[in-house]
Amino acid sequence: MKTHVKALVVGGGAVGTSIAYHLARAGWDDVMLLERDELTSGSTWHAAGLLPYFNMSYATTHIHDYSIKFYKTLEAETGLDAGFFVVGNLRMAQTDVRMDEYMVYATTAESCGVPYEWLSPAQIADRWPLIRTDDLKGALYHPTDGYINPADVTMAMAKGARQRGVTIERKWQVDGYEWTGSEWRVTVTKMVERGGNLVPSDERRVITAEHVVTATGNHAQRTAWLLGIKTPAIPVEHQFIVTEPDPALVDWRKTNGQHPVIRDADAKWYVREERGGWILGPYERNAPARFRHGVPDSFRADLFPLDLERIEEEYMSFIHRIPSSEEVGLKDDFNGPICYTPDGNPLIGPAPGLRNMWLAEGFSFGITAAGGAGHYLAQMMVDGEAEIDMASLDPKRFGAWQTTDWAVAKNEEAYEHVYILHHPDEERPAARPLRTSPAYDRQAKLGAQFGCVNGWERPNYYGPLDAGPDFDHDARSFRRGGWWQYAVEEAKAIREGVGLIDATAFAKHRVTGAGATAFLDRLTCNKLPKVGRINLTYALTTRGTTRTEYTIVRHAEQDFYLVSAGAWAAYDGDFLQKAAEDFMAETGQLVIVQDVTTQWGVFAIAGPKSRAVLAKLIRDADPGTALSNKRFPWLSARQIELGMVPVNAIRVAYTGELGWELHHPIEMQNHLWDRLMEAGAEHGIRPVGARAQNWLRQEKSYRAFGNELGRDATPLEADLPRFVDLTKDFAGKEAMQTLGIRSKCVTLLVDGPDDADPWGREVLYTEGGERAGRLTSGGYSVAFGKSIGMGYVKPDLAVEGTRLKVKMFDCLWEATVTCDSPYDPKNETIRKDG
Structure with a gap:
């Protein structure tokens, strides 16, 4: 066994072998993979x-x-059949709403170049007569995928990795x-067979590695414990059954x-054929999480x-959909652990707080x-960044606020939601509310309907207080949902009067120390603001793309307050801390980074009447001029008092109206909310949610x-x-300048359908069909009375007046590139004096 490598991959399932293979293919010639048992012995x-x-x-x-494309190349490279059966994938819909979901998905697939077809019930019945179609609305068909033998593809990747060293x-x-x-320094122990179990021996070694990647599957909790970090990757039971051969299927296969x-x-559920029979895999309710504290050695x-x-309902619906299966017996069954995360997507990238430690965990698919x-x-x-934004x-x-109980509840929910309608505005209820700002109860009493950002409860919109018992606050849609009309009124309130937004979920960091100015000046691409001023700036990746965005408030020469997106608090904090450590190691200048997110609440007040509201509360020797352009200009920050609350006020508004962000001690939030x-x-102040703000x-x-x-x-x-x-x-x-302008961001006004707006995941075409x-991004504009969106187009198309087409619900709608802002x-408006 080698004792020093450039990269050590821990875990020998499909994910681990793929990582080892691709590191070698990318040019790293000293890679080793460790597996505690046999390759594919985990969930693979x-x-x-x-x-x-x-x-x-x-x-x-x-x-x-x-x-899908890569697996088709493995046999030619390795000589091993990866067991890929390109049979196509038929995703059926029983309702019009499900077809809407497929159409929202399909436009995203189209933007990535993924082929698909639409099929009617009659077309399904004609091509695959074993399927009952009388209660279907249609289907989405992917002709280029199918299924693969997990063990075969893993062994093919393992052979390809060995061939590459x-x-x-x-x-x-x-x-x-x-x-x-x-x-x-990685301590490893030789595992031996004893009584049918795999147990540690007395043989130990130490391997040194420049980089480590963990792809430990169901053992992710043990991995996290060894690394001293937290991860929500916890397995959930997934069961599927295999039937005996279905004579109808066997007969159909003779000529197909x-x-x-x-x-x-x-x-x-999903179904695929297996040796003349069927494999049925349901995603049922109440599937339990397992191994919340680690996998037993005996497993x-x-x-x-x-x-x-638990799967009786799904089994009966399988018989309904494929009637020939009713008389077929059960041949085999599987109920094993599959690792999940709270949103169902894997964890891929650098580990929090650690150097050269990479995670590839939580792969439910x-x-x-x-x-x-x-x-x-x-x-x-290898390159410092991927070509797509990861x-x-x-x-x-x-974030670090996560706990085991929270992860269990959310992972069980994610499993159950695999086939539940994925509305773009969906808000899943498990383990909520958890992180709440003090004004949460006050907002709820005003009809707030909350979304969840990094665990924080944040009003999405405010519904009616006098709603009857049949009003569905949670009504969601792939078109304009039940919330839409309330978001419209909230947006109008800010454009015409005054609105109050809870932005407490913003990530907030304080950067101080003798090296703070030099550090931030090197880290970010814009000029640093003067004391008492603010600036918007970006930190870049090694490839020159956008690593993160900060609003920087300069309180003193070496005292900076950084505000960034609430969903990315741990992401931004980890980046700042590591960058500061690197800067100090290089220069010897002190930089202190503090995460102060939970110390400061934030209200954003905006609209033409916002100054009048604040003027009633501000305590100043000359309250009449305290909020004027002369004393409090746009893009400046001041320490003010609103009633009894000391406020770090910033004259900026994400809505584009006259307004201020009011950063306040979070323990005083309720008092400030009541006074505002x-x-x-x-003045008709109205609480406003995140959806109107997004528009x-x-x-x-x-x-x-x-x-x-x-990062793309x-x-x-x-x-x-x-x-x-x-x-x-x-x-x-330098990397940014080398990349040049490959595409360009534009704003578009969209003449879309009367009952829908874009969600921000749609493909764009030229009038010629390219x-x-x-x-x-997408939504509705109250200023223009039509849909609006932002996105990226080829540079030559990023010209005001360019006419394009946007794909929504399988139709092309007129979209026109408009001016910036x-x-x-x-x-x-935003600079208005008073």
């Missing part, structure tokens, strides 16, 4: 081997697409990780190829007892994702991190040159 061995394209995530769609060692368990400051994989999403390639009562995960993670490790899969999207609502009563910021072309801003586009491609100071040196500058780009392009 009992996986059903399906390769579904379907996923609402742009990044995950790319990952699945890469896997990877060393694979079996029966070695990792028992300790130690970072020396330049490399990892293999039957496609079929999914009846409304019935919550190897084992299974749990089948719980047929591991076979589907393994190829792409290995490819894009290898890009991150932030949505970053392990730090779940009282002072605003005569309003698009009218101003304000880019949002995770939408328009991310530079600030210049986001068309933000005014926030990039090319006269100074900053991290990523793919032009994609939307990254179509509402109040000269910022006259």
Whole structure:
């Protein structure tokens, strides 16, 4: 066994072998993989081997697409048949709403170049007569995927890895990780068979590695414990059954190829053929999480007892859909652990707080994702960044506040929701509310309907207080849902009067120390603000793309307050801390980074009457001028008093109206909320939720991190040159300039359907039918009375007046590139004096 390697991959399932293979293919010639048992002995061995394209995530769609294409190349490279049966994937719909879901998904797939077809019930019955179609609305068909043998594809990737120089060692368990400051010391123990169990021997070794990747599947909790971090990756039971041969299927096969994989999403199951019979895999309610504190040593390639009562409903619906299966007996059953995360997507990327430690955990669809995960993670490790934005899969999207009980509840919910309608505005209820700002109860009494951001409860909109018992506050839709009319009124309130938004979930960091100025000046691409002023700026990746966005408030020469997106608090904090450590090691100058998110609440007050509301509360020697442009100009910050509350006030508004952000001690939040609502009563103040705010910021072309801003586009491609100071040196500058302008961010006004708006995941076409780009945000504009969206197009199309087409609900709708900040392009409203 080697004792020093460049990269050590821990875990020999499909994900681990793919990572080892792709690291070697990317040029790393000293890679070793360790497996505590045998290759494929984890969840890989009992996986059903399906390769579904379907996923609402742009990044995950790319990952699945890469896997499906990559697996088809393995036999030519390795000589091993990967067991890929390209039989197609038929996803059926029993309702019009389900067809809406497929159409929302399909436009995202189209933006990634994924082929698909629409089929009517008659077409389904004609091509696959074993399927009952009289109660179907239609189906989405992917002709290029199907299913694969998990063990075969894993062994093919393992052989490909060995051919490229990877060393694979079996029966070695990792028992300790130690970072020396330049490399990892990994303690491993030889595992031996004893009485049918796998137990540690007395043989131990230490391996040093520059990089470590963990792909430990069901053992993710043990991995996290060894590393001293938290992870929500916990397995959930997944059972499937295999039937005896179905004579009708066997007869059909005599004159046809293999039957496609079929999914009846409304019935919550998938089915594929297996040796003339069927494999039925349900996603039922009440499937329990397992191994919340780690996998017992006695559990190897084992299974749990089948719980047929739990899947009775799904089994009966399977018989309904394929009537010939009613007389077919059961041949085999499987009930094994599949690792999940709270949102159902894997954890891929750097571990929080650690150097050169990479996680690839929580793969509920591991076979589907393994190829792409290995490819894009290898890009991150070797090149510094992947070609697609992987932030949505970053392990730090779940903060340190997470607990085991929370992860269990959310993972069980994620399992149950595999086939529940995935509305773009869905809000899943499990383990909520958990993180609440003090004003939560006050907002709830006013009709607030909450969303969840990084665990925080945040009002999405405010519903009617006098609603009858039949009013569904949670009414969701792929078109304009029950909440839409209330968001419209809230947006109008800010444009015409005054609104109050709870923005407490914002991530907030304080950066101080003798080296704070030099550190932030190097880290970010814009000029630093003067004392008492603010600036919007970006930190870049090594490839020159946008790593994160900060609003920087400068309180003193070496005292900065950084505000960033609430969903990315742990992501931003980890980045800041590591960058500060690197800066101090290089320069010897002190930089202190503090996460102060939970110390400060934030209210955003905005609208033409916002100054009048604050004027009633401000305590100042000359309250009449305290909020004027002269004393409190746009893009400045001041320490003020509102009633009895000391407030760090920032004159900026994400809505594009006259307004302020009021950062206040969180323990005083209720007092401030009450005073603001009282002072605003005569001005018609209205509490406003995040959905109206999202529409309003698009009218101003304000880019949002995770939408328009991310690790696949530079600030210049986001068309933000005014926030990039090319006269100074900053991290990523040269790489940004080298990339050039590959695409460009634009705002579009859309003449869409009367009952729907874009969600920000739609494909764009030229009038000539060529793919032009994609939307990254979407919604409704109260200022223009039509749909609005933002997105990226080819640079030559990023010209005001360019006419494009946006794909919504399988139709092309007119979309016109408008000017930047179509509402109040000269910022006259936001700069209004008083």
